[in-house]
Amino acid sequence: MLVDSHCHLDYLNRAGILDAALGRAREAGVGAMLTICTSIEEFPQVLAIAESHDNLWCSVGVHPHEAQGEVDVAVEKLVELSRHPKVIGIGECGLDYFYERSPRPEQQKVFRTHIAAARATGLPLIVHSRDADEDTVALLEEGAAQGNLRGLIHCFSTTQYLSDNALNLGFYISLSGILTFPKSETLRAIAKDLPQDRILVETDSPYLAPVPLRGKKCEPAYVTYTAQCLAELQGLTAPALAETTTANFFQLFDKAKRA
Template sequence: MLVDSHCHLDFPDFEAERDDVVARAGTAGVGLMVTISTRVAKFGGIKAIAERYDNVFCTLGTHPHNAGEETDVTADQLVALSKHPKVVGIGEAGLDYFYDKAPRDLQAKGFRIHIEAARRTGLPLVIHAREADDDIAAILKEETGKGAFPFILHCFSSGPALARTGVALGGYVSFSGILTFKKSEALREIARSVPHDRLLVETDAPYLAPVPFRGKRNEPAYVAHTAAVLAETVGISADEMAALTTENFFRLFTKVPPSLRKVPDIG
């Protein structure tokens, strides 16, 4: 079984065929999916999707792009809403200096609020990091000094130093379809350096479809292609990678019922 640890099933791209998208994931051997929150204000929609499907879970949080819109979100609010049985993570939150859609100070403030919520709940924080490696690393080091919290560097496309820092602080590193791109050898080299017990895979659907679907809309079924490339990159079989990343997922996302490990492979 494979797990898509990060997708956005609430996005309009899937509105017309969400049932089919979830079904195709199952046919491809993807037994579990986590649909990721980008706005706390839209949590109702995310929650409804997770409630609809037994094998879909969700997170709760404010994307750094939206940090300027949700300045009133508090750790107390995140902690309270995260008690819903389908909420298995906090975020995605972090820093994005590539698009800079929100003031950087507000991104950092929101990031720290989400860290506090992750620390208090024990739920993993899904971290968005783009062109902000030094500041992400500095905040992670400072906040970890206040008390450990679980986290994942999602859709990893940063440099090797942030990967090393994340792993040293207890974090996990998740790779998306970017890993499959021809010009991503530097990223594949980073993947080789990550301990096997810290690896995860994701789609970030509807974005970043892996080869051979690059340029098309991504969907959870395609995580199998990323996992196959990751397996080849680190020198293990595709089946071993599926088992490894699924085990890692359950170790990190502890709120997901362990009984779902027994979901059989399909296809």
């Protein structure tokens, strides 16, 4: 069994293809999924999808793109929403200095709020970092210094600096379809040496469809291509990689109960 540790099933739902995509995921051996919240306003829709199937869970959080619009989200609000049995992580949150759709000070404020909520709840923090590795590490170290912080770097695609520091903080690293892209040689070199007890796989669907499906709307079934690529890099068979990443998922997201 594989787990898609990061997907946006509400986007597939709005596109009218969720049920079909979930069926294809089952056929591909994807036995569980974590659907990600990017806005408190949209949390009810994300939660409803997670509630609809035993093997689906969700997170609660504000994506850095949405930080400007929800800059006043409170730690207490995140903690309250996270009490639902289906909510197993805090985020997706973090910093995005590539698109910079929200000003950096607002992104940093909201990120700190999520770090505090993760510490308060003990739930894993789901971190987005793009062109912001140094500030991401600085804020994670700031939070970790206060204790009780764990989580993962989602859709890791950047630098050795970020992976090394995240691992030093006890975080996990999640790989997406970017791992399969022709120009991702540096990423594959980093992924090859990641510790096997800290790796996860994801689609970030509907984005980042892997090779050989570039240009298609991504969906959870496609995590098999990323898993195969990662297995080859790590010197594992596909079943061994699936067993490892699934165990890692339930180790990190321990509020989720494996069927």
